[in-house]
Amino acid sequence: MTATESHGATTAANGAHPPKSVVIVGAGPVGMFLALKLGKASIDVTVVEKDANFSDAPRACGYYAASALAMHAAGVWDQIRNEGFVIKGLCWRKKPVDNGEGKGGKKLGSMIAAQPLAELDDDVMPPGTGILCLQQPLLTRLFAREALATKHVKLLFGRELTAIEEGESSTTAVTRDTATGEVRRITADFLVGTDGGRSTTRKLLRIPFPGHTWPERLLATNVTVHNTEDPLYHCYYLLDPSNFTVITPLTDPVLGQESLWRYTMAIDPSDPRPDEELLRDENIGKLYEQVMPGARPLQYTIGARSVYRIHQRLASTFRRGRSLLAGDAAHLCNPFGALGLNTGILDAEALTDALIMVLHEGRSLAVLDTYSDERRKVFQFFVDPTSTQNKLRVQNNHQDDAATNDWYFRLLQNPTADVLRAQAQPYFDVWRTDLRKAAENVV
Structure with missing residues (x-):
C-alpha cells in the first residue's frame, strides 16, 4: 500500500499559495535543531526517523564558542542552561x-x-564562554520539544527513507514504515539529510564521501x-x-x-x-x-x-538538486575537541538562513550552493586540521615532555589575554558562517 502525506505538501486548495515545506531525514540533534529553526520561521517541517525513538548512545556532551551563540540566537540557550551546566x-x-x-x-x-x-x-558565563554541558540525547529531546512547540513541525518515528524522487519544483521522500512495511511519500520544497555518518540520504544522492578512517x-x-x-x-x-x-x-x-x-x-x-x-x-x-x-x-x-x-570525511557536495546534507551526513571528524556536533549545529544555522532566503525571499537556488561551498570550506580549512591535530596531540606526545615539546602546550603555560583571544578567534570568526553575507552577491 502506498500513501501520500501532506504536511507542507506542494498543492493547496482553492488555488492558494502552498505552504513552504522541508522534509528532514534523521531526528538527531542537528535535524531537530534545523527543524526548530525552520519552524520558528513558519516553514512546515516533517522529520522522519527510522528508529523507534531518539538515540541514547553516549556521544557528544559539550558545546562552546560559535555553536553556543547559535543556540542562543535560536532562543534555547536558557533552557539548555537550566537542564545542563557550564x-x-x-x-x-x-x-x-x-x-x-x-x-x-x-x-x-x-x-x-x-x-x-x-x-x-x-x-x-554568557553564551560563547565556557563549555555548556548537556548529554546529546537530552539536547536532542530539548530541541524536539521546542520544535514541536512551533506548531510547524511534525516528527515521525519508525520511518525509513528508501528513495528520493525529485521534481521540477519539489522533492519527494519515499519512506517505509519499519513496523508495517507501508510505503508513504512525503512531498516538500526541499529535503535535508541529517541522518548521520552512514547517511541513507547521501547514498541515495550518490554523493561521494572521501576521507579516511x-x-x-x-x-x-x-x-x-x-x-x-x-x-x-x-x-x-x-x-x-x-x-x-x-x-x-x-x-x-x-x-x-x-x-x-x-x-x-x-x-x-x-x-x-x-x-x-x-x-x-x-x-x-x-x-x-x-x-x-x-x-x-x-x-x-x-x-x-x-x-x-x-x-575524517567530507562529502564532495552538500547539495544535489533540491536535496541537501548537514551534520554527520555531510562530514565526520574525530571527537577530540568537540568539533563534530558543534559543526553540525552551525551547518543547521547556515542552512536555515539559506532556505529562508529561497523560500521566503525568492532568492535563487544558487544560495544553496553557497551554503554547500562555505560549510565545506569551514571543514577543509578549520574543522579537519584542528580536530586531526587535537587527536595527534594527545596520542603522539609523551606525557613527561609534552609541555616543552608541543608549541600549543608551551603557548598555554603562561598565556596573556591577547594570546588566548587570538587562539579563540577562529572558533567564532571561521567556524560560524554568516550565510547572508556569503550570499550577498548571489543572484
Missing part, C-alpha cells in the same frame, strides 16, 4: 599516580597545560563515580600512545558526592577483540584502572556504553 575550560593531564596512602589508590596526574574558556571568578576504536562509557578531587578544569585529556582518553562531566560534579562522567578511551589498533568483548564490565574496569583516580578497588556504576570507529 564549566570554565579544559586541560591536558598526565595519567593518575599513586596517592601516597599505601593502599593502591590514585590521584589525578599533574596538569600539562590548560585552556581557560572563562574567567575563574565568572559566575555568569582512523585505526583506533573509541570506547565511550557513562559512569557514576564518587568525586574525591575537585580539579580546576573538569574536562580533561590524558596523554597516551594507545589508550589516550578524554574525560568529561555529564552532571555538575560536587566534591564528596557522586556524579555522572563520560570516559572515552582509545583502543589500541592491534587489539583483535570484537566490540562485544570490549564492552564487557571486566574490560572496561581494566581501562578504568589506568585512567580513573580514586581509592582501590575502584567503586563505580557503568551506564551507557558504546564502541565506535572514528573518521
